[in-house]
Amino acid sequence: MPKKKKLIDENSFDTTLDQVIELLESDEQQFIYLTGAAGTGKTTLIERVVDECGLRKIVVAPTGVAALNIGGSTINSAFRIGFDTFPVTKKT
Numbered sequence: 001m002p003k004k005k006k007l008i009d010e011n012s013f014d015t016t017l018d019q020v021i022e023l024l025e026s027d028e029q030q031f032i033y034l035t036g037a038a039g040t041g042k043t044t045l046i047e048r049v050v051d052e053c054g055l056r057k058i059v060v061a062p063t064g065v066a067a068l069n070i071g072g073s074t075i076n077s078a079f080r081i082g083f084d085t086f087p088v089t090k091k092t
Contacts, residue, residue: 013041020045021053046070 023030036042046059047070059072060079067074075081 013045017045017048017052020049024049024053024055024057043069
């Protein structure tokens, strides 16, 4: 029986990890948006970056469950955005 060909390079996770850490350790301020389907390693990547990067950082997520999973906070909580902060528009 023939072996199945791997679609993803085994080192792609480590390569991505190194690229993220390099971005964060640069002299310029960086914002990284991480997205992907369930089970693709987003939480694992974030945990490794936090462990390996000695810089001060803030880790935020859009939902409470996601924030708990990564040991961060929600976007709204981190930046103190309340539901009442949206301006009311008036018709004239």
